[in-house]
Amino acid sequence: MPSKRLLKAILPLLTVIYSLNVYSQTKQITGTIKDSKGAGVVGASVVIKGSRGGTTTNAEGTFRLTVPEATKTLSISAVGFAPQDVDVSSSATVDVKLVESQSSLNEVVVVGYGGVRKRDITGSVAVVAAKDFNRGQINTPEQLLQGKVPGLQITNSSGQPGGLTIVKIRGNNSIRTGNTPLYVVDGVILDGRTPRPNFAPSGVGTTPTSDPLTFINPNEISDVQVLKDASAAAIFGSRGANGVIQITTKKGAVGPAKVEVNANVGFSDEMRKIDVLDAGGYRAAIAKYGAPNSDSGASINPFKEIIRHGVTQNYSVALSGGNDNGRYRASFFAGDQDGIIVKSNLKKYVGNFNGQFKFLDKKLSIDFSTTAANVGEHIAPISQDAGSNGTLISLALIWNPTLVLRRSDGTYNQTNPSGQVNPLALSDAYTDISNITTVLGNVNASYKIFDWLEYAFKYGLNYGSGNRKGEIQGWIKGTGGNADGAGAAAVLNNYLFSQTLTHTLQFNKDVGSDFSINALAGYEYWKTEYWGSSTSVYGFDYNLQQTNRVGNHYYDNMDDGKRANLNTGAFRDPIVEIQSYFARAVFNYRGRYSLTGTFRADGSSKFGSANRYAYFPSLAASWLISGEDFMKDNPIINTLKLRVGYGQTGNQEFAADAALDVYRYSSNGSITTNHFGNKNLKWETVESYNIGLDFTLLNNRLNGVVDYFYKKTKDPIFLAVVPQPTGAGGVQYKNLDGAYVRNSGVEIGLWGDIIVGKDFNWSANANATFVKNKFIFPAAGKAPLALTGGLHGQGTSGAFSEAIANNQPVDVFYLPSFQGFDKDGIGIYSAQPDYVGDPNPNLYVGFSTDISYKKWSINLGTHGSFGNKLYNNTAMSVLNISNIIGGRNIASGLVSSSESPANPITTSTRFLESGSYFKLHSATLRYTFGNLKALKNFSVYVSANNIFVISKYKGFDPEVNVDKALNGIPSLGVDYIGYPTQRTFLGGVSFSL
Structure with missing residues (x-):
């Protein structure tokens, strides 16, 4: 009898000691999280699946995380991307490519004076992120959007650097007053x-x-x-x-x-001539x-x-x-x-x-x-x-x-x-x-x-x-x-x-x-x-x-x-x-x-x-x-x-x-x-x-x-x-x-x-x-x-x-x-x-x-x-x-x-x-x-x-x-x-x- 009571008393303690021993054995996981174009994803969440322990990626999309040896799966998530699970049971290095998810319904979109969850938007709203902008020689913000948004007509009215860009949304509204958004x-x-x-x-x-x-x-x-x-x-x-x-x-x-640097140099000529x-x-x-x-x-x-x-x-x-x-x-x-x-x-x-x-x-x-x-x-x-x-x-x-x-x-x-x-x-x-x-x-x-x-x-x-x-x-x-x-x-x-x-x-x-x-x-x-x-x-x-x-x-x-x-x-x-x-x-x-x-x-x-x-x-x-x-x-x-x-x-x-x-x-x-x-x-x-x-x-x-x-x-x-x-x-x-x-x-x-x-x-x-x-x-x-x-x-x-x-x-x-x-x-x-x-x-x-x-x-x-x-x-x-x-x-x-x-x-x-x-x-x-x-x-x-x-x-x-x-x-x-x-x-x- 006394031995049984003793066993019952120390069994929970033995379990805790065993668990601590197991979880004291750790390993380090390193990796890179990228988007579909190969660019690092900043601020992506990397957590141990089923727990709250984790970290976020740095400016280059890389991370370093110490996890228990028994960890098998990491969950990766980021705003605008579909979540993804990664198997780390046999590897200490991961290279993850996330898929952009335009259907992220909890993503917040600014719609005048405040944010609204994407699932709650009832109007016609288009969002263009920096990664989707036009590139090259851009003098005005409107040029970033040309050809990107249905219903948005952008006309470069002049070849002069800094010349007026004409923007119309869904046609001409007025016979006299301005049509600019x-x-x-x-x-x-x-x-x-x-x-x-x-x-x-x-x-x-x-x-x-x-x-x-x-x-x-x-x-x-x-x-x-x-x-x-x-x-x-x-x-x-x-x-x-x-x-x-x-x-x-x-x-x-x-x-x-973090310091970001971008520099370019080039030249211009005529796109087209008049004969x-x-x-x-x-x-x-x-x-x-x-x-x-x-x-x-x-x-x-x-x-x-x-x-x-x-x-x-x-x-x-x-x-x-x-x-x-x-x-x-x-x-x-x-x-x-x-x-x-x-x-x-x-x-x-x-x-x-x-x-x-x-x-x-x-x-x-x-x-x-x-x-x-x-x-x-x-x-x-x-x-x-x-x-x-x-x-x-x-x-x-x-x-x-x-x-x-x-x-x-x-x-x-x-x-x-x-x-x-x-x-x-x-x-x-x-x-x-x-x-x-x-x-x-x-x-x-x-x-x-x-x-x-x-x-x-x-x-x-x-x-x-x-x-x-x-x-x-x-x-x-x-x-x-x-x-x-x-x-x-x-x-x-x-x-x-x-x-x-x-x-x-x-x-x-x-x-x-x-x-x-x-x-x-x-x-x-x-x-x-x-x-x-x-x-x-x-x-x-x-x-x-x-x-x-x-x-x-x-x-x-x-x-x-x-x-x-x-x-x-x-x-x-x-x-x-x-x-x-x-x-x-x-x-x-x-x-x-x-x-x-x-x-x-x-x-x-x-x-x-x-x-x-x-x-x-x-x-x-x-x-x-x-x-x-x-x-x-x-x-x-x-x-x-x-x-x-x-x-x-x-x-x-x-x-x-x-x-x-x-x-x-x-x-x-x-x-x-x-x-x-x-x-x-x-x-x-x-x-x-x-x-x-x-x-x-x-x-x-x-x-x-x-x-x-x-x-x-x-x-x-x-x-x-x-x-x-x-x-x-x-x-x-x-x-x-x-x-x-x-x-x-x-x-x-x-x-x-x-x-x-x-x-x-x-x-x-x-x-x-x-x-x-x-x-x-x-x-x-x-x-x-x-x-x-x-x-x-x-x-x-x-x-x-x-x-x-x-x-x-x-x-x-x-x-x-x-x-x-x-x-x-x-x-x-x-x-x-x-x-x-x-x-x-x-x-x-x-x-x-x-x-x-x-x-x-x-x-x-x-x-x-x-x-x-x-x-x-x-x-x-x-x-x-x-x-x-x-x-x-x-x-x-x-x-x-x-x-x-x-x-x-x-x-x-x-x-x-x-x-x-x-x-x-x-x-x-x-x-x-x-x-x-x-x-x-x-x-x-x-x-x-x-x-x-x-x-x-x-x-x-x-x-x-x-x-x-x-x-x-x-x-x-x-x-x-x-x-x-x-x-x-x-x-x-x-x-x-």
Whole structure:
């Protein structure tokens, strides 16, 4: 008996001792966790299966973990990847390749003011992560997304470095106001304008605008969320009519200090040329047409004289690190890109610093982010509204190829018999320098009152200062402006300052085992100011002869200009203030049924007293079909989700003084009315319906989305002629009762892993958007409501090409029909113009692919649009056949036509061309060496941008949109001697320390 009792007493002790002995025998496991492309996964969780013991991967995706000898399995997981178990019973080293999982339903997506679990999203939201961005020479954040998102149309309107990128989500929404989406950077709403002043010297005209987002360092963007429908964007109310693009920058990661370095250098050339006659063809043409003898005996390529192989350099370094209570990241970027046109250049310097810190047992979080940037431009005299003698491109295209540009003594030839300005001389005499300094910052403090209730406060600011200095020296002759033979200069300064103040209270709680609520309420105040000044003068006393010049620029010596010709000016736009109250609630039942309701009330100072506030609701629901019992164990479908939504958003992107009486005082004391006020002016409202289907198939190898959308913009704002009590007529901003703009279409997106192997991997992303656009206003009848698409150059005084008209696409081409030539080579045209073409594409597509083999990888990106027309204003006004009589060059294709040089320049469908194209916009080949001593993830690469385009269009690039607005009505699809598209080649290295 005693022995049995003793055995029972010591048996548990023996068991514990045995267990301790077993588990005191340990082993060490090391390994690397990579994604499907071979890059290390940072912060992946590595735990012993069935326990809580584990670690996370470092910045290179490697880990080291001590485990009991008896451990057989490790569980690997990371956000955005499918979890994976690894057998370690017979190996101390593991090399794991995770598979991206787009169906990670618990992943949090930022959808305006707060995060929402992916399973709860009911609207149309696209998220593009850094690993999926376009690569190569990227000057603006929008270019990262080109061809990546269904429903997102991105057009590089100019080849000029830093030129404006035009972005539209699901078509043209408005006939007058802006169609650009709202940009939000780390929660700070941007104004959308650039402080770069306009410089339009007499005789040269207005140069294209720059992109307002150039100041952002694309290397520091971690992901971009595109909110496309009203259910997703209604939380932004009056700002969300054109969709919302949220940019999230990179933050510090937990771990030791890490340095990331990326550097590249390369050059640019022309992607495409416009065919004009060479010297031999020109001689043959003047003989064929019996033109006055303008053969000067030389053989030159004038356009080649203004083109160069521009050199590009980009350098980026980032330092980051931290722990659970505090993280930081600091980065610096320096870029220097020469344009392919002489004397054009973009220099960019950007510094970023951010931190995220936690206090009071991690209940209090304080985050901050600051961006400081300086963007400098040297701008060539390439105008969008000048005649043929005022813009460098046209001058080079039509210069007589038998006439030298420089004489033997090195001076410029300024005695062209045609009276044409020498393009090289204009480039030398013209200097235009812009310098913009931008500060974007925010501070955010949040406090967790309970685990399920959090209050947050954010203050953000965006300040921009733009300085521009320009001159035309007096020795240049023939430009036709007041600088001609006298010299002119200007100094201009613009300022932009916007502020955002936001309070939010977020409730996020599981109520029982089947029901969860994510609710948000908030208040926001936004204010923006825009002002500037200018000084210009003409008539200088020096640099009036090209052989006797000094290096002092006119804009640095304005006092030398004639006092009688001095002009000064200043402006200040009305301050715009928006006060908002908003709320959103997301309900989820059993993880399968979600309902989202959103409401926002906006009050804006832009509107009259009768309609100061407007209200924007939305309601949407989703059903996770794959979560139902009848879908379990389906061998093909992993996730299947149906979304349905309706909502309203607003548009207030128009002149800040639209509701006010606006007068202009002249120098003689007289007063004129710009426009009359309208206290009843109200918001444009966009109603949006969306039905979508999200799915993943074949063990999450194939992902897809299909959306049908319908948008209706009601009460469009229009500057209309109105009678006044005095009997005099005037103009006034009005809402067009009964009018609306309609956009409807289907989006399809597919992406996934085609091949996943040990050494070889292949993934692809394809998307297509089918869209129809129409303006409806029965009261207008058949006649155009307004004209736009203004044309410039020879024979175009007062000419237009487009209209806003009932039952027609927005900016429909409105032209006489060209019916050929008569027996004398003179054009035959219809008596009246008609609606003859749509500048809006009915299909745009994107395709990208990543292929890797061992340490080699290649990335390709393409995009295209189809079904739209372009008006070739360049062919009509610059390269017309009458040039040959005047001693100027012509388009090479004209000599085979039956057209007579006596044929007058006439606006017609003759110059309406197909705008359809497909472009290979980026390609990158990379070799990853891995870790080389102190250098981690060392890789070298070569990349190219704008490699080729497939198109029938005869201009530089069918991806073009020169601003040809008339009376404030935007245009679309008109091309007039824009800056040629640049093809850029880069070679670079990247590594971390």
